[in-house]
Amino acid sequence: MEQTKKLFSQKPSSYWRNSTEMPTYPALEKDLDTDVLVIGAGIAGITTAYELTKRGRSVVLIEGRELISGTTGYTTSKLTAQHDIIYHGLIERYGEETAKQYFRANLQAINYVKDTAAEHGIDCEFEEQEAYVYTQLDEGVETIEKEVEAYRKLQIDGYLADTMPLEIPIKAAAVMRQQAQFHPVKYLIGLLKEIELRGGSIYEQTLAVSFDTESRPVVHTENGHTITANHVVSATHFPVQVENQYFSSNMNPKNSYGIAIKSKKPYPDGMYISLESPKRSIRSLKKGDDHYVLVGGESHVTGDGSSVLDRYERIYQFAEEQFGVEELYEHWSSHDLLTTDQLPFIGKASDDAPGIYTATGFGKWGLSNGVAAATLLADLIDGKDNEFAELYKIGREMEEAEAVSIGEDDVNRISNETVVKPDNLPNGKGAILEKDGQTMAYYRDEKGELHEMSASCTHNGCPVSWNNADHTWDCSCHGSRFTAVGEVVEGPALRALDRE
Template identity: 35%
Template sequence: MGRPGRGTRRRMDSTQGSYWIETAPGEAYPPLDGDLDVDVVVVGAGIAGISTAYEVARLGRSVALLEAGTVAGGVTGHTTAKVSALHTLVYDKLRRTRDEEAARLYAVSQSEAIERAAELVDELGIACDWERRDAYTYTHDAGQVPKIRAETDAARAAGLSAELVTDTPLPYPVTAAVKVTGQAQFHPRKYLLALLDDCVARGGRVFEHTPVVGLHEGEPCRVTTESGATVTARDVVVATHYPIFDRSMAFARLSSRRELVVAGPMAAGRDPDGMYITPDEGTRSVRTAPYGSDGQRLLIITGEHFTPGTADTDERFARLTSWATEHFPGVTFTHRWATQDNDPTDTVPLVGPLHHGARHAWVATGFGGWGMSGGIMAGRLLSDLMTGGRPVWADLYDPRRLRTVAREAPAFLQHQAKVGKHFIGDRLHGLDSADEIPPGGGDIVRAGGKQIAVHRDEGGQLHALSARCTHLGCIVSFNSAERSWDCPCHGSRFDVDGKVIQGPATKPLEQREPRHAEPSE
C-alpha cells in the first residue's frame, strides 16, 4: 500500500469526538512534582492500568498511577466498550494453534473479567450504563460459514453458551452467526472514573501529564519521569498499551491496527439489541448505548482497520459512514473518533513478567481489540502475581511463553516484513517542496538529503519536524483526519508540533526549520 495523501480534505468539523470523553469529562489530577515511594507504581492509566492499580489498592498496597496524558483518555477513551468473551473467531484459532485447554482457559479468564466488572458495578453503585447483551460474530459470505460453525463448536467446547444462528435482530440479513448470551457493555469512562475515586479513597495516588521516560529494575525498582521526578516501588507495571520499554521485545510480537468509529442517535425502537461483529468488509462492529433522557439509543459502528500511517483516514471515515447510512438509513452520525489496537502474533495478550529476567517488573499489552475484558483480566492477574497468587490461566498470558513461537512464526515474519518494508521503502518517498502541501495538510519533504515532516496549518504557516519516529526511526506519515503524524512500524503518533500522542515513542519529533522545506532559489 502506498503512502496516504497530503490531507487535501478537511475534517468533518460538524461532528464531535469520542462520546465517552464528551459525556464523562471527569476531574483533573495533578502532575507528579516530586519524588515518591510506594509499593506499586503503574505506568499508564487505561483500563488495564486503572484495573491493576485498583486491585492493588484493594489489597492494601500503596500505589501510584502515572499517566502521560489524561486518565482513560487514550485508547480506552476511544473504545466501543464491549465487555465480551466472544472475540470474533478466537476460540477455533486457539484450539488449532494451541489446544482445547488453552481455549477453555481463555474463556474462563475472560468470562471471570466480565463478572468482576459486574460485581464492582453493583458493589460501588457505579452508574455506567451497564447492560447485559448477547454477542454475535456473523458473516454475509456463504464461503465463511464453515468458520462460523467451527467457532461455534470451539466456543461451546470452551464453556461458553454458544449457538449457531441464521437470524439476528440486525436490520439486514446475515448468512450465519455464532451467538453467545450473557455478555455486557458499559460506559467505560464512567466505570473507570468510579474505580479511580474508590482507589484514591483507599490511599491510591493518581497523576496526569506525567510521562515516564526511564525504568531501573532492582529491589526496589525506580521509574523516572520527564520532569525528573523519581518513583521508587517494589513492583512496576507497564500498562501503556504498547510497552514504552523495548526490553520486553514486544515490538517484535505486536502489530498496531487503527480503526474508525462513527456514532449517532437513533430511536429506541430501532435498537438491534445486541453486540455484533463481522470480519467481513474490513471488519464491521455494531452496538448501541443509552443516549439522552428521552430513551434514544446511540448507534456505534466501528470498522475500516488499517496500519497507522498507511491510509487516507478521511476516505476511510467516508467509507464507514456510507456503510452505516446504507444499513441504518435515517441515522445522522454526530460523532466520530478513532481507536488503536495491538495484535499479538499468537492471538493471546501478553500479561505477566516484562521479560525473562524480570522479578518485579510487569507488563500488560496486546489485547487485540478486546481491551475491556482483557484489561479487567489483566488487573486481576497482575495483582495476584504481585502478591503471590497465580490463577490457573496465568501461563496462557505469560509474555515469556515459548511453546507458541513456531506456531506464530508466519504472523511474526509477516509483521517483520511489513515493518522492514516501511523502514526502508518509506525513505524513498518525499515531495521536492512544501509548496505542494495545501492548508490543513501535511507530507514528507526531501531537503538536503533528509526527510522533513511538514504540516501547513489553516493560516498557511508551516510546521516542520524530523520525519524519523523517535522509537526506532521509521518515517512517519500525515493523518489528515486527526491532524497527526503516525508511524506505520509500531503505531507511535505525534501532534503537528511533534509532541507524543501515543507510544511506544517517549520523545517528541525533533523540530526543524520550515525554510529547509522550501524550494531552492
C-alpha cells in the first residue's frame, strides 16, 4: 500500500504522450490575418484544422500549452459509439430519430479515423473491438436489457450477453460490435503533418485570452499579439470566447483516472466499462509482446476535496485482483465537461458573436464526438447543410438526463485538521487554511518554500481544493485547474490565483 501511494504521489504522466515522440512548434511572435483560426489542439481542434485545410482553406491552429496536452492526451482512448448507457435515455427524452442521429454521428467518426489513417498511412494502432457495458448486480440487469432493446430499435449492431471474454463474473452486458480503440496521439501527429503539408500554420504556447467581435473576429493572445480571422473555432475544453452563461449553467466538470500496467495474465479482445459506480473502464495496450492493460475509472466531481491518491489506489487494487500487476507503467488523470442532457454543444457560439464557433461538453467520449464536431464545424464554416447541426445545437432547450449508474462513488474527503497553521505544512503538500477571516491556499514546495494564494478561482470566484495526486488546485464550479503555485493549467480561468 505505501509503495503504491509513493508511486501515485509522483507527477502523473500520460501513456499516450510518453509512448510517442512529440513534435514541437513555435510560439506566435507576430500578428496574423487568416481565414480560419482554430484554438485548441486536442482531437476536435486538430481534426477541424485538418478538415478545413483539406477543403482548401487558410488555417492557423494555436494551443495555449503543448499540443495534445489536454483531455485528448490523457484518455482511455476508446473510439466508440457505445457511450456507457445512453440510447434508452435519449429515446425517452428526445425520441428515436435523435438517438439514431447521435449513434450515426459517432459511427461516422469511427469510420473517419479509420479511413483517414489508412489514406495517409498513419500507424495509430487502430483495432476494431467489441465494446461491453456490464453489470455485476441483479438490479442492473433491467438497465442493460433496456439499452439492448434501444440498440434493436435504432438498428445498432449489438446484443445482450451473460458472459464476457474478460474473466469478470457478470449478470448481463450490452455489447456493441465494430467499435474501435487506437493511439490518439500517434493519429493526431499524423494529422498535424498533413495540416502543414496543406499550408496550415501551427503554434503552441500561444494562449488566447480575449475576443473582439464587432466586425471580423480578432483574438488577443497572452503574449500581446492578435490574430484576425473570418472564422474562429474554440475547441478548448471550456469555450474561450465572449462569456456565455448557457455553457456555465449546462455543463458540469468531472475528473477520472487511468493507470497503465504490465499484466501477469493474457488479455482477451474487447473494451469494457462497468455500469456500477465507481466505474471501471478497461482496454488493452500495445507494447511489444508483453500484456499491457489500461484500467480507468473513479469518476467524481472536479474539486470535491476527495483524496485522488485513494482513487488511484482503488483502481490499482482492482487491476491487481483482475490481472495481477507485474509493473505499474504510468498513471494519469482526465478532465471532462458533461452536459446535463448528455449531448455535446457544437456550432455557432452565440448570435452575439458572429463568426465564432465552439465544440465542448463531450463528456467522457470526446474522441468520437470530437471528430464529429470537426466535420460539422467545417460544414458550418463552408455554409453547407449538416444532418447533425440541430442535434448538437448550442442554445437548445435542455432536458436533464437521469443518472443510470448503480452504486455510489465512495468519497473520502481530505482533512486539513492536522494542519493548523502554514508552518506545519510538509514539503510537497497543499492545504486550504483560514487567515484573518479569509480562505487561503497554501503550498510548500520540495525546497521548503511556502506559497500563499487566494483560494478563489479567478474565473468566477468559486473555491478551489487541493488535489493530492496531481498537485493542483481544482475548482468544482466550472473545472478550472491551477498548478501547486497557482498558474493556470486548465480553463475557463485565464489568470493565475491571486497572491497575497
